[in-house]
Amino acid sequence: MRAFGWRAVVVFALLATLPLVPGMSRYYLLLAFDALLFGAIAMSLDLLMGYTGLVSFGHAAFYGLGAYATAILMERGVQSVWACVGFALLVVGLYALVVSYFATARRGIYFALLTLIFAEVVYTFFRYTQTFGGSDGIQGLPDATLFPGLVLDTPVRKYYLVLVYLAGAYAICRVLVASHFGRVLVAIRENEDRARFLGYNVQRYKMGACMISALLTGVAGAIYPMRSAFATPDLMLWTESGEFIISVMIGGLGTLVGPIIGGAFFTILRDKVSSFVDWYFIVIGGVLIVIVLFMPRGLLGLRQLFARRSGRAAA
Amino acid sequence: MILEVENVSKRFGALAALTRVSFAVETGQVFSVIGPNGAGKSTLFNVVSGLFAPNTGRVRFRGEDITGLPPERVNRLGLAKTFQITNIFPEISVVDNVRVAAQSRAPESGRPASLWRRPDVDGSALGLLEAFGLAGRRDAHAKNLSHGEQRYLEICVALATSPTLLLLDEPTAGMTPGETRDATALIRKVVLERGLTLLLIEHDMSVVMGISDRVAVLHFGEKIAEGTPDAIRNDPRVIEAYLGGGDD
Numbered sequence: 001m002r003a004f005g006w007r008a009v010v011v012f013a014l015l016a017t018l019p020l021v022p023g024m025s026r027y028y029l030l031l032a033f034d035a036l037l038f039g040a041i042a043m044s045l046d047l048l049m050g051y052t053g054l055v056s057f058g059h060a061a062f063y064g065l066g067a068y069a070t071a072i073l074m075e076r077g078v079q080s081v082w083a084c085v086g087f088a089l090l091v092v093g094l095y096a097l098v099v100s101y102f103a104t105a106r107r108g109i110y111f112a113l114l115t116l117i118f119a120e121v122v123y124t125f126f127r128y129t130q131t132f133g134g135s136d137g138i139q140g141l142p143d144a145t146l147f148p149g150l151v152l153d154t155p156v157r158k159y160y161l162v163l164v165y166l167a168g169a170y171a172i173c174r175v176l177v178a179s180h181f182g183r184v185l186v187a188i189r190e191n192e193d194r195a196r197f198l199g200y201n202v203q204r205y206k207m208g209a210c211m212i213s214a215l216l217t218g219v220a221g222a223i224y225p226m227r228s229a230f231a232t233p234d235l236m237l238w239t240e241s242g243e244f245i246i247s248v249m250i251g252g253l254g255t256l257v258g259p260i261i262g263g264a265f266f267t268i269l270r271d272k273v274s275s276f277v278d279w280y281f282i283v284i285g286g287v288l289i290v291i292v293l294f295m296p297r298g299l300l301g302l303r304q305l306f307a308r309r310s311g312r313a314a315a
Numbered sequence: 316m317i318l319e320v321e322n323v324s325k326r327f328g329a330l331a332a333l334t335r336v337s338f339a340v341e342t343g344q345v346f347s348v349i350g351p352n353g354a355g356k357s358t359l360f361n362v363v364s365g366l367f368a369p370n371t372g373r374v375r376f377r378g379e380d381i382t383g384l385p386p387e388r389v390n391r392l393g394l395a396k397t398f399q400i401t402n403i404f405p406e407i408s409v410v411d412n413v414r415v416a417a418q419s420r421a422p423e424s425g426r427p428a429s430l431w432r433r434p435d436v437d438g439s440a441l442g443l444l445e446a447f448g449l450a451g452r453r454d455a456h457a458k459n460l461s462h463g464e465q466r467y468l469e470i471c472v473a474l475a476t477s478p479t480l481l482l483l484d485e486p487t488a489g490m491t492p493g494e495t496r497d498a499t500a501l502i503r504k505v506v507l508e509r510g511l512t513l514l515l516i517e518h519d520m521s522v523v524m525g526i527s528d529r530v531a532v533l534h535f536g537e538k539i540a541e542g543t544p545d546a547i548r549n550d551p552r553v554i555e556a557y558l559g560g561g562d563d
Contacts, residue, residue: 180418180429187415190404197364198476199390199419208430 005174008257012167019156029155031271033162033227037220039263040166042247043173043256044216049245050254051177052209053189058099058115059244061122062214064236065092066221068126071138071231079145081152081161085222092218093211095122100210104203107192116238127233137232144226158227165223166260169216173256176212185209250291252298261299316378317342317480317512318363318394323372325358332358333536335372340480340514340529345506347515347523349547350533351556356516357399359533360484363514364396365389376480390419395478399485399516401465405458409449409468412457413440416475436475443471446505463494470502480512487522495519499526520557524548532556 018024018032041063048054069088078084095118103114127135143153152158176182184205187195196202225231234240243266251262269287274280295301318340325333333355340346348356361367363374368383375381381389404412414436418424421434444450447467452460457468466486473481486502487495503526506513517523523530524544531541534556540547547553 175431178433179431180421180423180433183411183415183418183433186407186411187404190406191402194398194402194404194472195415196386197390197396198416198472199387199424201387201425 008170008174012163015163016160019159026155029159030227031268033155033159034271035264035267036159036162036166036260037224037227038243038247038267039260040162040169041217041220041244042251042259042263042266043169044213044220045244046248046251046254046256046259047173047176047185047209047213047216049248050252050256050259051182051189052185052206053192054104054206054209055112055245056103056115056210056213057112057238057241057245058117058119059214059217060236060238060240061099061119062092062096062217063221063224063240063244064126064231064233065095065122066218067224067231067235068132068138068221069218070144070222070225071141072132074141074144074225075138079142079151081144081146081226084144084226085219088218088222089215092214092221096211096214096218100207100214104206104210116241119236119241120238123233123236123238126236133232135233137230137234138225139230139232141225141229141231152226161226162223165219169219170256170260172212172216177256181205181208246288250288250298252300255298255300258298258300265299316340317376318514319373319375320359320363321373321375323359323362323369323374325355325362325367325369331536333362333369336533336536336538337372338531338538338541340512342512343510344528345503345513345515345526347517347527347530348533349517349520349523349530352518353535354518354533355536356518356533357484358536360396360482360514360516363389364394364482390476390478393477393479394482395473395476395480396482397469397473397484397486399488401462401469403457403465403468403472406456408454409457409460410437410440410444410453412468413443413471413475416472417443417477420477440475443474446508447471447501462489463498466490466498467501470505474505474509478511480514481506482514482516484516485518486515487517487519495522502526520548 019029045056045059048056066088069091070084073084073087099115099118103111106114126132132138143151145151152161184200188202188205192202247263247266248259250265251260252258269284270280273283291298316339321337323333323336336359348359350356362369365384365386365388373380373382376392376394381392417436417439418434421436423429423432423434441450444453447470449464449467449471452464460468470486487498490498499522515523527544530544530547532539532547532553539552539556540550
């Protein structure tokens with residue numbers, strides 16, 4: 001609770017009241033679901049990008065594999081949320097172990113490229129073999145069951161599922177970045193070579209960060225079909241990884257909260273703009289350019305900017 | 316003998332950076348390696364501290380063969396080094412620089428508990444900062460320190476890993492003569508207080524003469540002399556190396 005912070009408690013309490021807002025429609029609740037899920041993924045990626053200084057271009061594979069884990073179980077009649085999440089952790093964990101082992105052996109752009117290549121292999125497998133439905137993926141999934149008798153069959157229940165997941169993932173990330181492990185990650189970001197001379201096995205720490213980030217993203221993937229009722233190879237497309245990265249950038253690197261806001265902002269912006277124009281990505285691109293050029297610390301950086309200004313005025 | 320370097324050679328392509336260099340450091344000694352720029356001093360440190368494996372020869376630390384071990388393993392055995400070009404964590408605070416180094420020796424380090432716990436190393440971290448006059452700057456970003464302060468922080472970070480042997484690579488590089496005098500005195504005091512063995516690299520002879528028990532001289536990758544500071548000062552080969560156009 002201490003690591004969580006009272007402000008976070010207030011924000012999550014407010015988010016919990018969202019379904020009670022008058023006029024809250026099914027459409028807006030599901031949009032909120034998507035926004036929070038995207039935010040959670042961006043936050044998981046921030047562990048790597050913002051704290052460890054590693055840019056993963058392959059998070060879509062962790063996300064998509066998690067989604068397929070749920071879809072494959074549900075297709076076979078298993079509807080338990082716990083079983084699906086457990087299976088996703090297993091599948092994503094095994095895959096992430098291989099990816100992180102090889103990718104963390106290289107630095108910088110090579111790390112990014114290795115994560116991308118592994119993810120493309122996974123995408124190609126699901127897209128071009130018919131085992132799991134090929135390009136159609138797995139469609140028409142039933143609603144998930146949280147406990148016997150509690151089926152997640154309404155938008156409100158689905159919304160609470162993702163909200164609980166986000167709160168849990170946020171608490172994990174908060175504890176992690178304040179821990180011994182998290183401080184070493186920052187040291188690696190700042191100066192990898194010096195960290196080695198302080199006795200840290202840098203690759204092991206990077207692998208740990210990759211695994212945790214991948215598992216959190218995999219759970220988000222496992223939850224997605226519980227709302228969408230499908231898993232398709234498109235979830236693993238490299239553009240999806242790019243959108244995760246963009247969300248982290250929009251929100252502000254190394255802040256956890258920033259990427260949640262960035263992911264939610266990106267999801268809502270995409271939804272709103274795409275309902276008006278087909279070339280929505282041009283609009284999003286424009287917004288992104290403005291943010292990167294004028295707010296290098298992202299949306300959350302605005303807060304720090306104002307805090308500094310008022311601090312200076314007071315001094 | 317805390318450190319034994321035996322017949323170490325290191326080549327980079329056609330360049331022989333070190334040729335059959337041997338020396339031994341006794342526990343509690345201040346041992347200095349001097350030589351003109353490009354003599355191979357930093358390469359020697361990099362071999363000892365694990366960054367490079369030598370082409371030939373062995374390095375033994377407290378009797379254990381550490382030749383070719385990676386830096387993180389060498390450091391855990393009790394050997395810490397500083398860098399000639401300041402090598403700290405620029406975007407975190409001064410105290411966090413020292414903390415992250417100190418916590419590598421905490422019992423949690425490398426265990427699952429390190430994922431949720433943060434060991435309390437504030438006592439030792441602040442003690443080090445105080446010893447080097449940096450306590451007042453504890454919350455500043457490391458990159459905002461002055462050059463001299465960064466050189467001190469560099470030493471604090473190495474000391475925070477509780478070494479028994481400290482390797483300092485030109486700790487006074489870029490300092491004024493006055494700063495150099497103060498820094499040398501301070502280093503000597505801290506080394507004595509902590510009962511450390513010190514292996515020092517310098518190209519400035521005046522720095523080492525006052526504090527060293529023993530001095531070795533490198534020239535073009537070869538050891539040309541070793542002895543007490545007085546013997547070295549009067550050694551004609553050393554004078555020749557320093558004055559006879561050794562840098563060309």
